[in-house]
Amino acid sequence: MGFNSRFWWKWLLASGAISIFLSGLPAMAEDAGNLYNTGYDIGQGQRYFERQCSRCHGFDAKGNDETGAPDLTGRLSRASTNVGIFNILREGIAGTAMLPVAADLPDSQVWQLVAYVDALSIDPTNVNLSGSATSGAMVFTGRGDCDSCHMVSGQGGRLGPDLSRVGERRDPEELMSDLITPHEDVAPRWWTMKITGTDGSYREGLRMNEDSFSLRIMDNDFNLWSYPKTRIESAERVEESTMPSYAQTLTESDLDDLVAYMFSLRKEI
Amino acid sequence: MNKIASLLMTLLIALCLSMPIFAQEDPFETVITPAFTPITWERLLNAGDEPENWLMYSGTLDSQRYSKLDQINTSNVATMELKWAYQIPVIDRAETVPLVVDGIMFITEAPSNLVAVDAATGRQYWRYDHELPDDLRICCGRNNRGVAILGETLYMSTLDAHLVAIDARTGNVLWDVTVANYEEGYSKTAAPLIVKDKVVTGIAGGEFGIRGFIDAYNAETGELEWRTYTIPGEGEPGNDTWSGDSWKTGGSATWITGAYDPDENLVYWGTGNPGPDWNGDARLGDNLYSDAAMALNGDTGELVWHFQFTPHDVHDYDAIQVPILADIEFEGRTRKVMMWANRNAFFYTIDRTNGRFLIGKPFATQTWAQGLDVNGRPIRVPGMEPTYEGIMVSPPITGGTNWYSPGYSQQTGLFYVTSFDGEQEFFKRDEEYEVGERFTGGGGSYKQPMDAFHSSIRAINPVTAEIEWEFPIMPRSSAGITTTAGGLVFTGSADGYFFALDAATGEELWHISLGRRVHAAPITYAVNGQQFVSMASGNVVYTFGLRD
Numbered sequence: 001m002g003f004n005s006r007f008w009w010k011w012l013l014a015s016g017a018i019s020i021f022l023s024g025l026p027a028m029a030e031d032a033g034n035l036y037n038t039g040y041d042i043g044q045g046q047r048y049f050e051r052q053c054s055r056c057h058g059f060d061a062k063g064n065d066e067t068g069a070p071d072l073t074g075r076l077s078r079a080s081t082n083v084g085i086f087n088i089l090r091e092g093i094a095g096t097a098m099l100p101v102a103a104d105l106p107d108s109q110v111w112q113l114v115a116y117v118d119a120l121s122i123d124p125t126n127v128n129l130s131g132s133a134t135s136g137a138m139v140f141t142g143r144g145d146c147d148s149c150h151m152v153s154g155q156g157g158r159l160g161p162d163l164s165r166v167g168e169r170r171d172p173e174e175l176m177s178d179l180i181t182p183h184e185d186v187a188p189r190w191w192t193m194k195i196t197g198t199d200g201s202y203r204e205g206l207r208m209n210e211d212s213f214s215l216r217i218m219d220n221d222f223n224l225w226s227y228p229k230t231r232i233e234s235a236e237r238v239e240e241s242t243m244p245s246y247a248q249t250l251t252e253s254d255l256d257d258l259v260a261y262m263f264s265l266r267k268e269i
Numbered sequence: 270m271n272k273i274a275s276l277l278m279t280l281l282i283a284l285c286l287s288m289p290i291f292a293q294e295d296p297f298e299t300v301i302t303p304a305f306t307p308i309t310w311e312r313l314l315n316a317g318d319e320p321e322n323w324l325m326y327s328g329t330l331d332s333q334r335y336s337k338l339d340q341i342n343t344s345n346v347a348t349m350e351l352k353w354a355y356q357i358p359v360i361d362r363a364e365t366v367p368l369v370v371d372g373i374m375f376i377t378e379a380p381s382n383l384v385a386v387d388a389a390t391g392r393q394y395w396r397y398d399h400e401l402p403d404d405l406r407i408c409c410g411r412n413n414r415g416v417a418i419l420g421e422t423l424y425m426s427t428l429d430a431h432l433v434a435i436d437a438r439t440g441n442v443l444w445d446v447t448v449a450n451y452e453e454g455y456s457k458t459a460a461p462l463i464v465k466d467k468v469v470t471g472i473a474g475g476e477f478g479i480r481g482f483i484d485a486y487n488a489e490t491g492e493l494e495w496r497t498y499t500i501p502g503e504g505e506p507g508n509d510t511w512s513g514d515s516w517k518t519g520g521s522a523t524w525i526t527g528a529y530d531p532d533e534n535l536v537y538w539g540t541g542n543p544g545p546d547w548n549g550d551a552r553l554g555d556n557l558y559s560d561a562a563m564a565l566n567g568d569t570g571e572l573v574w575h576f577q578f579t580p581h582d583v584h585d586y587d588a589i590q591v592p593i594l595a596d597i598e599f600e601g602r603t604r605k606v607m608m609w610a611n612r613n614a615f616f617y618t619i620d621r622t623n624g625r626f627l628i629g630k631p632f633a634t635q636t637w638a639q640g641l642d643v644n645g646r647p648i649r650v651p652g653m654e655p656t657y658e659g660i661m662v663s664p665p666i667t668g669g670t671n672w673y674s675p676g677y678s679q680q681t682g683l684f685y686v687t688s689f690d691g692e693q694e695f696f697k698r699d700e701e702y703e704v705g706e707r708f709t710g711g712g713g714s715y716k717q718p719m720d721a722f723h724s725s726i727r728a729i730n731p732v733t734a735e736i737e738w739e740f741p742i743m744p745r746s747s748a749g750i751t752t753t754a755g756g757l758v759f760t761g762s763a764d765g766y767f768f769a770l771d772a773a774t775g776e777e778l779w780h781i782s783l784g785r786r787v788h789a790a791p792i793t794y795a796v797n798g799q800q801f802v803s804m805a806s807g808n809v810v811y812t813f814g815l816r817d
């Protein structure tokens with residue numbers, strides 16, 4: 001027999017031909033791709049997300065420090081596949097505030113939600129960049145001198161964020177904007193504090209952490225300092241990046257290469 | 270020696286031998302159960318006069334959270350140290366405010382559990398675990414904020430919208446009544462309030478298209494004595510402030526504890542947002558009695574007056590705050606007032622006998638209103654409603670303040686509140702109501718990191734509505750406040766500190782890092798003459814006292 005009966009259904013699933021006959025997929029999904037991933041499905045998933053999930057994860061799905069809900073726009077720490085996302089949505093995460101979706105929600109709608117969450121992060125295989133990642137790696141350690149401040153896989157400086165997996169959390173457009181306008185959207189961890197102590201000493205450094213009663217910085221020599229605020233005479237907070245703009249110092253082609261390189265930096269699966 | 274003499278000698282020897290044992294081990298310190306006497310309504314009325322106990326959610330019926338204890342005071346608070354810690358076994362955030370009754374502490378836990386511990390050591394007497402269904406509809410975390418006590422019975426709200434009566438000596442269930450159907454989005458998180466022989470309690474679910482209410486149950490039997498809806502029904506005055514049938518799903522939940530004035534026989538309770546939260550198109554009108562203070566007759570539940578802080582709210586500015594009652598000198602005479610720092614970022618002083626607005630001003634950054642008119646009604650800034658594209662408004666959804674308790678000091682006459690100066694982008698969406706589903710009509714997003722915003726403890730003069738001092742904290746806090754006759758303000762912060770401020774000046778006198786977010790309000794009490802202060806942080810209840 002030329003047609004293997006064991007696999008014929010897989011062929012049908014892959015073609016999508018029988019999707020209209022399926023009322024839904026198994027409640028606890030184990031296999032199969034997401035059949036509900038058209039633009040319409042993603043839109044429906046977004047509607048559901050805004051209504052049911054945004055209270056904790058934010059309307060932009062970027063998470064919320066207050067509720068402890070994670071950013072869903074980058075790599076997900078608890079699910080690496082669509083099936084993993086589906087299972088979390090169906091079952092919730094025990095011991096956390098992540099509750100399951102309503103038990104009577106049809107699987108088709110859960111899959112639409114999966115499609116939306118999946119669409120929040122870019123599939124790198126679908127992205128065509130004009131730059132070359134290989135050339136970008138050379139700019140990174142060469143003309144750009146990026147590694148004097150940034151680490152990649154344990155090599156490089158300490159004065160900027162570790163970029164070993166930056167491709168998982170920033171898309172190419174955001175990476176370009178980081179290079180050209182680094183002062184926009186600077187995370188508090190990379191603000192600079194200029195501190196005069198009650199003993200008259202002056203130090204400045206990256207703001208590693210600040211709370212109601214204390215402050216911790218790392219100075220340019222990588223010394224770590226912890227101040228009770230009672231020991232601070234004055235403190236100036238510079239909510240800007242210490243990184244310069246590379247709009248003028250690198251060519252357009254260098255920048256494209258750097259973006260391609262940084263976008264390629266992700267965890268090996 | 271005859272038998273009697275022999276017996277006497279034996280007894281004498283036995284007595285002599287036993288003396289050192291008594292001297293070394295005081296049975297009253299090791300074995301005795303504290304003298305737990307029933308909590309009568311009389312005791313609740315005068316709860317402020319037994320400051321060794323913390324007998325209700327807000328300490329006293331006027332909700333001032335002011336304790337007459339002064340053993341810990343401005344001169345010695347810096348020497349406070351940890352006495353004990355109680356670890357809640359279920360990992361979730363603790364919003365619990367314990368009660369203390371004659372040396373026993375009652376702590377509620379997430380999701381809807383209750384434990385009784387020795388208030389001097391934190392060691393357990395009993396626990397009650399409430400069974401919950403696994404398809405709860407809850408908007409904002411599995412919380413329980415506390416219990417009420419009357420006689421020897423504790424009253425607890427549960428997430429499946431039940432009210433449970435529990436024997437305070439054993440943890441046994443005396444009765445368990447369904448207040449509303451959780452499958453329709455109703456839930457219960459707040460501590461009830463005892464009014465005479467009734468258990469007065471609210472409902473949560475304002476994000477699920479519920480119709481809010483305030484209930485009173487017979488403390489003995491659990492029978493419903495009265496229910497007052499926070500949205501008037503068809504034909505009732507105020508129903509016409511909702512267009513169409515929107516009143517049926519208008520929210521106006523009551524998920525925090527109210528206050529009571531025995532002289533006026535009025536129960537004061539705050540109400541939450543109208544629903545859907547961020548889209549007011551289908552509920553045109555003022556949407557009474559959402560975002561309001563309601564004053565109800567304590568015996569009948571009849572509405573005596575109301576004051577609506579935010580008519581036709583489209584920003585989720587719940588009036589879910591604990592009302593604080595005090596008699597203060599206002600414009601030359603003593604006025605019975607209610608003080609209210611609202612989520613909409615305005616502070617109000619209101620005559621609590623009739624609901625008349627006396628004074629009000631912003632206490633936190635706000636951009637939605639130009640100010641208040643002579644009646645306290647906000648004068649809106651046009652064009653600040655949420656849009657499909659998003660619009661930036663202050664305060665953000667979490668408000669200038671929120672549900673966490675403010676405090677009032679009888680010494681300073683100041684009102685203390687945790688405030689937040691932030692902004693958020695508000696979005697509007699079109700949604701149809703479906704039973705048991707979220708019904709919010711939009712949402713919000715922060716565009717800056719939390720650290721870019723400003724939070725503080727603010728002391729407000731209720732006569733002028735001016736801020737007398739402020740103590741900066743970061744980031745946003747959701748801790749409540751307790752004041753004492755020791756001249757202190759106790760509170761905490763989201764970055765995991767518990768601290769004491771000078772109530773008069775705002776100067777910091779003591780702080781300790783508890784490591785996790787403080788999401789509850791502190792209480793203070795005494796056992797065997799020693800004052801303690803307790804505060805939950807993360808999943809732990811910490812108790813402090815002066816160095817022995």
